[in-house]
Amino acid sequence: MKTSVLLSRVWLALLFLGLLFSWLLDIQPGRIPNLPNSIPPGSAQALLGTDHLGRNIALGLLHGIPSMLILAIPALLISLFFALTSAFLLARNIIPRLPILNLGLGLVSGLILLASLPWLPVFPFWLLLSLAGLFFAACCIPLPGPSLSLFLPTLIRMLQLILLSIPGMLLLFSINPNSYMELIFLLGGTSWVALGQFSERSMIDFFRSTEFENVRSLGIPMFRILHRHLFRRLLQTLRPQLAWLLAGFIVIEGSLGYLGVGLPSQHWGWGQMLRLGLLHSNLWWCWLFPSFCILFTVLSVFVLLQAGRKSGELSTHNGS
Amino acid sequence: MPDFSAFLHSFSFLLSLPTGIFAPMGLDWILRRFAFALKMSLALFCILCLGFALSVPSTRTSFSETKPATQRQTQAVLPVFYLSFQPYALPPAFSKLAAGPHKRELGKLMLRYGQEAAWIAWFNAAIQKAELPNPKTMAQIYERPELARTLSFLPDPLQHLTARQIPWQGYLPRPAFHSCNQFRVWMFGRSIEQKGLIRGDLGFSQSNRLPVIDLVRDAAANTLKFSIPSMLLGFVLGLLLALFAAHRxxxxxxxxxxxxxxxxLMGAFVFLVFDWGGTATPASAAHLNLPSFLLAYKLPLIALTLINTAIFAAHHQVWIQAETHQPFFQTALAKGLSPFRALSMHALRAALNLVVAFFVQRLPLLISGTVVIEVMFGVPGFGRLAWLAVLENDQPLVLGCLLLAALFAWASVYLHSVFS
Structure with missing residues (x-):
C-alpha cells in the first residue's frame, strides 16, 4: 500500500473519531471557560494552544469536523442523486420503458423539487406542485412520437445550461441560507451538472455495449442489469468525479467560513478559525492548525478516491 | 437537439426549387444554429427570471409591515408576472392587491361569501382610512360568519354579504394576464427614474446610495485588471509545465x-511567504493605471496566478499525455523528432481543441472566481463588493453582482459550446 493512501486513511479515521468525540462530548468552543489568552501549543491546559480570546484550538478543531461533514456528505449524495436521475432520464430513450423505476424516480424527484424550492416565494405552492406533477408525469407516461419524447431531455439540458451559467458562490451570497438544510440543498442541487453529463456518457456507452446486449439476451431482468452491471460500473467510473465534488464541498464550506457569510449563524468551522487566526498572524498556532486540517482533509479525500479508481480499473482489467 | 434532418431535407428541397440557393446542408446548419440560439435565449430568460424572483420586494416584507408609499415605490402593489392563475371566483382586480396576510384572508372570504367587487371596495376603503382589521380577525370572520354581525367596524352591506356562501367556485382555476407587472417594470422600466434592467438600471445600492451599475462596473474593471493577467500568465505557465511534465x-x-x-490556503501561503515588509495596499484604486495597479496588488496577482497555473497544468498534462499514445505521435518520434518537439508540435496541436475549450470554460471565473482572494488582500474588486454587500444586507447590490456574473458566465457557456 502506498504511503499517501495509508496516511489518508489514518487521517480520515482520525476525522471520524473526532466526529464521534465531538458528538459524545457535545463540544462547544465558547463553553471552555477560564483559560488564559494566547497560550502556545504544548501546555497542559490546551494541547494545541488557545486563541486571542482564550478558546481552546483543539476543541475548536474537533467542533469543526461535524460542521464540515454534515454539509459535505449530504450535499454529495443529493448531487449524486440528481446526476444519476438526469443521466438516466437522458439516456433512457435507447432502452425499453421501465414503468416502476420511472414511477419511483418521478416520485422522489418531485418530492425533492417540492422540498428544495419553497425559498422562491414568487411561485405559489400549487405551481410547484404542478411542476412536480408534470415532472412525475413526464417520467411515467410513455410519450408518443419523437417530438414529445424530446420534451424532458430538452428540459433537463436547459436546467443544466442555467445551472452552468450561475456562479455558485454568488448564488449562495444572494440567497444567504439560514439553515443547514437550505445550504445542503442549494449546494447539492446546483453542483450536479458535470457529474450528470459524465454519468450520461457512461450510461449511453453501457446501453450500447455488447455486454448489455448479452445480458439482455440471457433474459436477465432489467432491474438486475441496472443493479449488478450498470450502477457498479458507474460508481467505479464516477469515483474521481465524486472526489472532486466532495473536495469541492469541503473547500466551499471552508471558503464560506473564511468569508463569514452564507452559513447558518450557529456554524463554527475551520474556515472561521483560519480567518481569525490570520487576523492575529503572530499567534502562528491559530492559523497553522486549521490550515493543516483543511489541507489534509481535502488531500486525503482526493488521494483515497483516486486510489480507489485505480484499484477499480485494475480489478476490472484483471476480471475481463 | 431535435433531429430535423428529414423535415429539413424536404423543406429545403421545396425552397431550392424556385431559386436554387438554399442548399440542404446550408439550411440545416442555419436552422441548427437558430435552434441553439433559441435555447441559449431561453436559458438567458430563465436566468433573468431567477434574478427577478430573488429580488421581488413583496417576498421580503409582508403587506402589513410596509407603508403604501413604500409599496408604490417598490412596485409591490403590482402583480408579480404577466400570467397568473387564480380561482375562478376571484376577480382580476384581486391580483392587483399587494401580497400579504390581509390579501390571503380577503381571498378566502371572497371565495366563501362571493360578491367580490363589494369585498374589494371595502378592502380599498379600509386601507385608505387605515381601518383594516387584523388578519386574525378576518380569519375569524371566515370561520364564524355570525361574528361579522357583532363586529362594529364592519359596514352594513358587508354584514349582509356574509349571509350566503359559495364555496364550490373557489376550486375552478382561471388564467389572468397582467400587462403591467413587477417583472415588466424590473425588466423594461416604467419612467425616467426606473429605466429597467434592459437599459442598465439595477437599482440603487442601499448602503452606498449610488446606482448599482456604476459600483459594479468600477469593481469589475478593477477585478479584470488583475484577473486577466493572472489567467493569461497561468495559462502560459501551466502549458509549459504540462509540456515539461509530459516530457519527463x-x-x-x-x-x-x-x-x-x-x-x-493559497492566499495565506502567499501572504505569509511574500509579504515580508507588510505591503500596504492603497485605499482606492480609482487613480491607478494598470502597471501601478498590478504593482500595488502584486500579492493577489501572485496567488491567483499560482492557482491558475496549477489548474491549467493539471488538465493540460492529462490531455497532452493522452495524445502521446496515438500512432501519429509514435510516427513522429520514429521519424527522428526530439520528444519535446514532438510533444509541442504534434501532441499539443492535437489536444489544442480541449485546451482552448477549457480556457473558454474558465472565462467566467475572471469575474466571479476571485472573491476569496479579493477579500483576503483587500482588492476593491467585484468579489469584495459582493461580499461587502452581503455583510451589509444590500440586496440590490448582491443581485446586481449575481446578474452580471451570470450574464458573463452565460456568454462563456455559449462560446464554449461553439469551440467544443
Whole structure:
C-alpha cells in the first residue's frame, strides 16, 4: 500500500473519531471557560494552544469536523442523486420503458423539487406542485412520437445550461441560507451538472455495449442489469468525479467560513478559525492548525478516491 | 437537439426549387444554429427570471409591515408576472392587491361569501382610512360568519354579504394576464427614474446610495485588471509545465493536488511567504493605471496566478499525455523528432481543441472566481463588493453582482459550446 493512501486513511479515521468525540462530548468552543489568552501549543491546559480570546484550538478543531461533514456528505449524495436521475432520464430513450423505476424516480424527484424550492416565494405552492406533477408525469407516461419524447431531455439540458451559467458562490451570497438544510440543498442541487453529463456518457456507452446486449439476451431482468452491471460500473467510473465534488464541498464550506457569510449563524468551522487566526498572524498556532486540517482533509479525500479508481480499473482489467 | 434532418431535407428541397440557393446542408446548419440560439435565449430568460424572483420586494416584507408609499415605490402593489392563475371566483382586480396576510384572508372570504367587487371596495376603503382589521380577525370572520354581525367596524352591506356562501367556485382555476407587472417594470422600466434592467438600471445600492451599475462596473474593471493577467500568465505557465511534465513522464497527481487546494490556503501561503515588509495596499484604486495597479496588488496577482497555473497544468498534462499514445505521435518520434518537439508540435496541436475549450470554460471565473482572494488582500474588486454587500444586507447590490456574473458566465457557456 502506498504511503499517501495509508496516511489518508489514518487521517480520515482520525476525522471520524473526532466526529464521534465531538458528538459524545457535545463540544462547544465558547463553553471552555477560564483559560488564559494566547497560550502556545504544548501546555497542559490546551494541547494545541488557545486563541486571542482564550478558546481552546483543539476543541475548536474537533467542533469543526461535524460542521464540515454534515454539509459535505449530504450535499454529495443529493448531487449524486440528481446526476444519476438526469443521466438516466437522458439516456433512457435507447432502452425499453421501465414503468416502476420511472414511477419511483418521478416520485422522489418531485418530492425533492417540492422540498428544495419553497425559498422562491414568487411561485405559489400549487405551481410547484404542478411542476412536480408534470415532472412525475413526464417520467411515467410513455410519450408518443419523437417530438414529445424530446420534451424532458430538452428540459433537463436547459436546467443544466442555467445551472452552468450561475456562479455558485454568488448564488449562495444572494440567497444567504439560514439553515443547514437550505445550504445542503442549494449546494447539492446546483453542483450536479458535470457529474450528470459524465454519468450520461457512461450510461449511453453501457446501453450500447455488447455486454448489455448479452445480458439482455440471457433474459436477465432489467432491474438486475441496472443493479449488478450498470450502477457498479458507474460508481467505479464516477469515483474521481465524486472526489472532486466532495473536495469541492469541503473547500466551499471552508471558503464560506473564511468569508463569514452564507452559513447558518450557529456554524463554527475551520474556515472561521483560519480567518481569525490570520487576523492575529503572530499567534502562528491559530492559523497553522486549521490550515493543516483543511489541507489534509481535502488531500486525503482526493488521494483515497483516486486510489480507489485505480484499484477499480485494475480489478476490472484483471476480471475481463 | 431535435433531429430535423428529414423535415429539413424536404423543406429545403421545396425552397431550392424556385431559386436554387438554399442548399440542404446550408439550411440545416442555419436552422441548427437558430435552434441553439433559441435555447441559449431561453436559458438567458430563465436566468433573468431567477434574478427577478430573488429580488421581488413583496417576498421580503409582508403587506402589513410596509407603508403604501413604500409599496408604490417598490412596485409591490403590482402583480408579480404577466400570467397568473387564480380561482375562478376571484376577480382580476384581486391580483392587483399587494401580497400579504390581509390579501390571503380577503381571498378566502371572497371565495366563501362571493360578491367580490363589494369585498374589494371595502378592502380599498379600509386601507385608505387605515381601518383594516387584523388578519386574525378576518380569519375569524371566515370561520364564524355570525361574528361579522357583532363586529362594529364592519359596514352594513358587508354584514349582509356574509349571509350566503359559495364555496364550490373557489376550486375552478382561471388564467389572468397582467400587462403591467413587477417583472415588466424590473425588466423594461416604467419612467425616467426606473429605466429597467434592459437599459442598465439595477437599482440603487442601499448602503452606498449610488446606482448599482456604476459600483459594479468600477469593481469589475478593477477585478479584470488583475484577473486577466493572472489567467493569461497561468495559462502560459501551466502549458509549459504540462509540456515539461509530459516530457519527463511525471505523474499528474501533484498538479491535481495543487489544483484542488482552497484559494484561501493559497492566499495565506502567499501572504505569509511574500509579504515580508507588510505591503500596504492603497485605499482606492480609482487613480491607478494598470502597471501601478498590478504593482500595488502584486500579492493577489501572485496567488491567483499560482492557482491558475496549477489548474491549467493539471488538465493540460492529462490531455497532452493522452495524445502521446496515438500512432501519429509514435510516427513522429520514429521519424527522428526530439520528444519535446514532438510533444509541442504534434501532441499539443492535437489536444489544442480541449485546451482552448477549457480556457473558454474558465472565462467566467475572471469575474466571479476571485472573491476569496479579493477579500483576503483587500482588492476593491467585484468579489469584495459582493461580499461587502452581503455583510451589509444590500440586496440590490448582491443581485446586481449575481446578474452580471451570470450574464458573463452565460456568454462563456455559449462560446464554449461553439469551440467544443
Amino acid at each position: 513522464r511525471w505523474p499528474s497527481s501533484p498538479f491535481m493536488l495543487l489544483s484542488i487546494l482552497p484559494s484561501f
